[in-house]
Amino acid sequence: xSKHIPVMLHEAINALDIISNGFYIDCTFGRGGHxxxxxxxxxxxxxxxxxxxxxxAVKEGETIKDKRFEIVHxxxxxxxxILKKKNFQKPNGILMDLGISxxxxxxxxxxxxxxxxxxxxxxxxxxxxxxxxxxINNYDYDELVKLLYSYGEEKFAKKIVKAIIKYREEKGxxxxxxxxxxxxxxxxxxxxxxxxxxxQTFQALRIKVNEELLxxxxxxxxxxxxxxxxxxxxxxxxxxxxxxxxxxxxxxxLNTDKVPKKIPIFxxxxxxxxxxxxxxxxTPSKSEVLxxxxxxxxxxxxxxxxxxxR
Numbered sequence: 081x082s083k084h085i086p087v088m089l090h091e092a093i094n095a096l097d098i099i100s101n102g103f104y105i106d107c108t109f110g111r112g113g114h115x116x117x118x119x120x121x122x123x124x125x126x127x128x129x130x131x132x133x134x135x136x137a138v139k140e141g142e143t144i145k146d147k148r149f150e151i152v153h154x155x156x157x158x159x160x161x162i163l164k165k166k167n168f169q170k171p172n173g174i175l176m177d178l179g180i181s182x183x184x185x186x187x188x189x190x191x192x193x194x195x196x197x198x199x200x201x202x203x204x205x206x207x208x209x210x211x212x213x214x215x216i217n218n219y220d221y222d223e224l225v226k227l228l229y230s231y232g233e234e235k236f237a238k239k240i241v242k243a244i245i246k247y248r249e250e251k252g253x254x255x256x257x258x259x260x261x262x263x264x265x266x267x268x269x270x271x272x273x274x275x276x277x278x279x280q281t282f283q284a285l286r287i288k289v290n291e292e293l294l295x296x297x298x299x300x301x302x303x304x305x306x307x308x309x310x311x312x313x314x315x316x317x318x319x320x321x322x323x324x325x326x327x328x329x330x331x332x333x334l335n336t337d338k339v340p341k342k343i344p345i346f347x348x349x350x351x352x353x354x355x356x357x358x359x360x361x362x363t364p365s366k367s368e369v370l371x372x373x374x375x376x377x378x379x380x381x382x383x384x385x386x387x388x389x390r
Contacts, residue, residue: 086113087375095382101125102172107156110181133205157295160302170308179318194261194278212285232284236268243267307385358382
């Protein structure tokens with residue numbers, strides 16, 4: 081198993097402003113880098129709950145023998161139900177490290193990488209049925225074009241999908257990662273870029289297989305609702321689609337003046353925002369990017385809950 085280097089580790093932990101006897105949630109355990117750092121800052125009365133839908137991540141979490149720690153095999157979109165079912169107290173802080181972990185990319189059999197030959201899989205939760213192969217072989221032309229445009233922001237979506245449909249008609253199903261990557265490389269115009277031409281196609285498939293964007297949209301309001309007053313939510317995103325959802329969530333809660341134009345109202349009648357932004361957008365340091373190239377696109381946003389939404 082490859083080693084996973086937690087991104088913006090100290091920035092994220094510092095942003096949570098951890099109280100030693102507090103209750104915290106790591107919504108994306110991964111390989112435990114952030115969780116282990118949180119545990120270092122908790123005393124015997126502190127508690128940490130971790131979630132992950134990847135079975136390998138859960139196995140890794142179960143090796144942590146600490147009475148203050150618990151890991152649950154679940155998607156973070158189920159956060160509200162988990163807290164209710166287990167009758168947990170409101171957390172002092174919640175951390176979300178979105179995206180994909182290095183072991184998921186580097187383990188060929190998981191089918192995430194366009195550089196390693198494997199079955200087209202891409203499931204973060206190995207117990208689910210839908211795979212990338214199901215999508216690439218069963219979606220029609222319009223569905224695939226929409227998918228690559230929406231989730232991959234791929235400007236050559238139509239060229240790529242035409243090549244996929246032609247391949248399916250002439251040679252049959254596309255079953256391997258390298259097979260798809262080669263097809264994409266041949267389908268689009270050649271240009272000088274540090275990014276592999278298949279990057280955005282693979283991103284789109286991974287996001288769809290795991291419903292990543294929908295889960296982020298579901299968990300943000302649930303996480304905010306769950307927090308204690310003065311509790312903090314720290315989110316690390318890795319591409320513009322994720323960050324856009326987070327920005328819109330924050331913007332919506334800062335905008336409490338939703339009175340229609342020309343309706344007279346006193347300033348005191350406008351309710352205060354239920355959140356405050358703790359710091360400006362943070363990105364990895366140059367030294368971190370040099371040590372871990374996969375951190376280069378990361379963005380950290382942090383908010384504090386100052387009142388309940390009304």
